[in-house]
Amino acid sequence: MSQDHFDAAHLKQYNDARPINAQRKLCHAPHQNLYFGRDGQVSACCYNRIQILGRYPDQLPLEMWKSDNARHLQEEMTDTHMPGGCSYCANQLEAGNIAGLHAKLYDKYADAPLESLVNKIKQIQTGKRENRNLKQNFKLERDVLIRKTIEWIRGTGKGIPIGRIAKQEFKKYITSWLKSPATRAEEDVQYPRCLEFELSNTCNLECAMCFGEFSSSIRKNRENLPPLEEYYDTAFVASIERFLENAWETKFYGGEPFLIPIYYEIWETMIRRNPHALVHITTNGTVYNNKVQRILEKLNVVLIVSIDSFEKETYEQIRVNANYERVMENFEAFARIMRAKGRSLSLATCPMTLNWREIPSILARCNKEDFSLYFNTLWFPLELSLRHLSSTELQEIITYYKSIELIDTTFAQRENNAMFVSLIHQLEQWRDLAYSLEMKLANRKTLQAQLEQNVLYRILGRIQSQMDAGVSPVDLSDLQKFIQSTGNAGHFIRQYFGVIYQSIALHMTTADYQLKELNLKRSIEALQAHLLANEDHEELVKKISVNDHRYTTTLLAQVSFEQLENTDQIWRRGGTGVE
Numbered sequence: 236m237s238q239d240h241f242d243a244a245h246l247k248q249y250n251d252a253r254p255i256n257a258q259r260k261l262c263h264a265p266h267q268n269l270y271f272g273r274d275g276q277v278s279a280c281c282y283n284r285i286q287i288l289g290r291y292p293d294q295l296p297l298e299m300w301k302s303d304n305a306r307h308l309q310e311e312m313t314d315t316h317m318p319g320g321c322s323y324c325a326n327q328l329e330a331g332n333i334a335g336l337h338a339k340l341y342d343k344y345a346d347a348p349l350e351s352l353v354n355k356i357k358q359i360q361t362g363k364r365e366n367r368n369l370k371q372n373f374k375l376e377r378d379v380l381i382r383k384t385i386e387w388i389r390g391t392g393k394g395i396p397i398g399r400i401a402k403q404e405f406k407k408y409i410t411s412w413l414k415s416p417a418t419r420a421e422e423d424v425q426y427p428r429c430l431e432f433e434l435s436n437t438c439n440l441e442c443a444m445c446f447g448e449f450s451s452s453i454r455k456n457r458e459n460l461p462p463l464e465e466y467y468d469t470a471f472v473a474s475i476e477r478f479l480e481n482a483w484e485t486k487f488y489g490g491e492p493f494l495i496p497i498y499y500e501i502w503e504t505m506i507r508r509n510p511h512a513l514v515h516i517t518t519n520g521t522v523y524n525n526k527v528q529r530i531l532e533k534l535n536v537v538l539i540v541s542i543d544s545f546e547k548e549t550y551e552q553i554r555v556n557a558n559y560e561r562v563m564e565n566f567e568a569f570a571r572i573m574r575a576k577g578r579s580l581s582l583a584t585c586p587m588t589l590n591w592r593e594i595p596s597i598l599a600r601c602n603k604e605d606f607s608l609y610f611n612t613l614w615f616p617l618e619l620s621l622r623h624l625s626s627t628e629l630q631e632i633i634t635y636y637k638s639i640e641l642i643d644t645t646f647a648q649r650e651n652n653a654m655f656v657s658l659i660h661q662l663e664q665w666r667d668l669a670y671s672l673e674m675k676l677a678n679r680k681t682l683q684a685q686l687e688q689n690v691l692y693r694i695l696g697r698i699q700s701q702m703d704a705g706v707s708p709v710d711l712s713d714l715q716k717f718i719q720s721t722g723n724a725g726h727f728i729r730q731y732f733g734v735i736y737q738s739i740a741l742h743m744t745t746a747d748y749q750l751k752e753l754n755l756k757r758s759i760e761a762l763q764a765h766l767l768a769n770e771d772h773e774e775l776v777k778k779i780s781v782n783d784h785r786y787t788t789t790l791l792a793q794v795s796f797e798q799l800e801n802t803d804q805i806w807r808r809g810g811t812g813v814e
Contacts, residue, residue, distance in 0.1 A: 241315065245331050252333050252653075257345040261317055262324065262338035265308040267345075269300060269478070270431040273448075275466035278320075279308055281431055281488070282337055285320035291466055295474050300427065327612070330664035334650075334657035335610055344428040344483065426481035431488070434467045434497055438490040440519055441555040444585055444619050449490065452556065472500045480508045486515040493522035499530070506533050513537055517583060521557055523565040531572050538569050539581040539609070544590045545600060553589055570604070579647065581607040586658060587619040591632055594658075595639045601651050602642060608651040610658050621662065626670035633662050675743070682741050691717060692734050695784050702783065702809045709809070711780060718780075724772035731779055732763045739792045754795070762796040762805070770802070783809035 250258045257263065264280040271277055275290045277299050286308050289299035299305065311318040317325050317338075324338040333339070438450040447454030447463075454460045479485070479501070492498050493516075505512060510533065517539040530536065544550040547559040554562075570580045582601055586594050594610075601608040617623045621632065636659050641652045686692045694713045701709045721727040736759045740752050766775055786807040799805070 241325070241328055245328055245333075246315065248331065249328060249333050249336065249339070253339065253342050254345065257342035259314055259345070260312050261314060261328075262312055262321065263341040263345050264338070265305070265312050265318075267428040268341055268431065269296065269427045269429075271296075271434060271467070273433050273436055273463065273466070279305075280337070280341070281433060282323040283318070283320035286318060291471060291474075296478060297424070297474075300478075301424070327661070330661050332612075332657045332661040332664075334653040335612065335661065336657075341429070424477075426478055428481075428483040429486065430475070430478055430482050430484075431486045432498070432501065433488040435465060435495045436463055436490045437494050438519070439494060439521060440491070440557055442519075443553050443555060443589065444587060444613055444616060446615075451490065467497050469497075469500060472497065472504055475501075476504060476508065479505055479512075482509060482512045484513040484515065486517075488517050489519075491519050491522060492516050493518055493527050499526065502530050502534060511535055515539060517541060519554065519557065520562045520565050520569070523568055528572070531569075532576075536573075536576075537578065537581065538573055539583050540566060540569060541583045541585075542566070542597075543585050543587070544593050545597060546593060549590055549593060553585075553587075570606075579605050579607055581609065583609050583611055585611045585613045586621060587613050588621065588624070589619060591621060592635070594655075595636065598639075598651055598655050602645075602648045605645070605647045606651075607647060608654055610654055612661065622665050624665075624669065626666050626673055629662055629666035629669060633659060633666060636662070679741055682737060686734070686737055686741065689734060689737075691730055692738070695734060698809075699784050714780060718776060724776050725767055728767060728772065728775055728779070729763060732759055735759065735784075735788055735791060738788050742792075755792075758795040758797070759791060762791075762799070762802070765796070766802060778806045781808050783807045 249261075260266070262280075264283075268280055269277060269288075270279065270281045271291070272281075272284065275292070276284065277288045277291060277294075277296065278284055278286065279288065286304070288302055288304045288308070291299075294302075308318055308320075312321075321338070324336060327336045328338075436447070436449050436451050436454065438452055441450060441453045441457055445453055447458040447460055451462060454463065485501075485505070487498055487501075489495065502514070505514065512535060514530075514534045515537045516530075518541070520540045520542065531538065542550070542562075543553045550559050550562075551557060566580075573580045582597070584590075584594070584597055598608060600606070613620050614622060621629065624632075636655070639655075641648075641655070643649055643652055694717055698709055698711065698714060718724075718727050721730065736756060739755060743751055743755075786809075787805050790805060
């Protein structure tokens with residue numbers, strides 16, 4: 236199913252937060268990214284696991300990158316449309332969760348990345364920000380622009396190292412002209428600018444919100460299942476050497492990356508072939524040794540530490556098997572190494588029922604120590620996800636979060652605060668959805684009570700029960716008495732379709748049930764009016780008397796009056812034994 240129903244205001248908000256050059260596509264992952272999954276499946280990103288490009292070792296990475304599957308996915312992604320496998324990002328975009336939108340992470344790989352500087356200059360010129368005068372804003376933006384430009388050229392900071400990439404591309408261009416035309420044509424492959432690796436679930440923790448698919452410890456101890464098959468080997472590393480050479484950025488997930496041997500093979504290859512590419516490593520912070528230190532020092536690492544609380548009790552309740560004191564020691568060591576390299580440490584946090592009260596304190600610490608903060612959206616397990624709280628509970632969280640005073644004086648603080656505000660937007664959408672469903676349940680109880688008092692509903696229910704039990708002939712005496720009591724065939728027909736409508740509405744559970752109920756009511760009223768105007772009323776009563784009422788109810792729940800080829804479709808003789 237395609238995703239092309241986005242609210243215009245959310246699209247504008249999304250694009251306003253992006254570099255000018257990136258706005259040509261809602262996401263650049265299909266054109267610039269490869270994700271290698273632990274089951275050997277390869278896709279455009281770690282969230283779209285439906286539209287698969289291929290599977291290793293059945294196909295080599297280069298074959299998958301040049302495949303028809305890859306080309307079709309690229310063609311589907313436009314500036315207003317997302318492919319069907321991109322529902323995760325589509326949901327976030329619809330919620331207005333712009334800062335947390337995963338698709339936005341791939342903007343940096345769009346063509347002509349220097350245009351982002353132009354966008355930044357325009358922000359300086361307009362310079363309108365709440366609670367800050369123009370002079371303060373200009374100074375802040377000027378300092379940020381100078382710092383970011385230096386970082387990009389030197390290859391430090393979070394950004395893509397523009398200077399080094401330009402030199403690399405120029406060197407490749409000159410070298411290519413020393414080769415024969417045939418060799419140039421053969422090697423003229425536009426390799427992805429980012430590679431994402433999730434090659435193993437090897438992990439030493441059994442986190443409360445995690446599953447065996449992502450943790451070998453959970454799979455063994457909690458799920459009592461055998462280890463997952465390992466698909467990647469040294470031959471795989473050899474098959475992606477050209478990819479690694481041309482990559483701007485690589486990302487490593489787990490399990491726990493620092494416990495996965497093949498990652499060290501890839502990292503050693505990068506040290507030899509492309510040490511300036513950005514290397515994102517997401518770690519749980521439990522592993523720090525000489526091997527880890529070598530990788531952090533030799534490669535251009537952006538380190539993301541998954542920490543959901545700075546309170547010992549909460550932390551160890553979530554990150555089962557972790558030692559809080561040891562992780563905090565490692566955390567400080569990671570921060571020192573990153574600062575020595577001119578970088579800031581990044582935190583990845585999962586807001587959930589166990590830690591939602593601590594999110595503002597995590598934000599405050601990140602803002603104080605210049606850490607970058609990112610919130611992961613937790614959908615499962617249900618009992619830990621904020622998504623499944625009641626509207627009242629969600630409103631409590633929203634009210635608390637909105638009461639937090641945000642300090643907005645540095646670039647890092649602005650970025651982190653935007654992430655926090657986007658989290659609030661996500662919670663607001665979930666609150667509205669929860670309220671809508673709660674109202675539906677309340678209405679459903681009321682409707683159930685009304686139907687149980689409806690004489691015709693009870694009669695039709697008894698007739699349907701006899702049909703289901705195979706009784707023949709079915710006892711229609713109660714129905715015939717009811718028809719006679721109405722004194723008018725048209726009146727009975729209206730009551731019949733009223734019961735059909737209420738029966739369908741009773742079992743509607745979709746989030747947008749109000750709109751669907753309205754459409755259902757209009758459709759059934761249109762059908763009813765058509766039948767009364769175009770068919771003999773007494774004949775209609777006879778059809779209803781011997782009808783399979785469940786069939787009619789199911790049919791009208793699935794199609795509208797406009798979709799019916801003819802009105803005879805709505806009748807199907809039940810097992811009444813009556814001719």
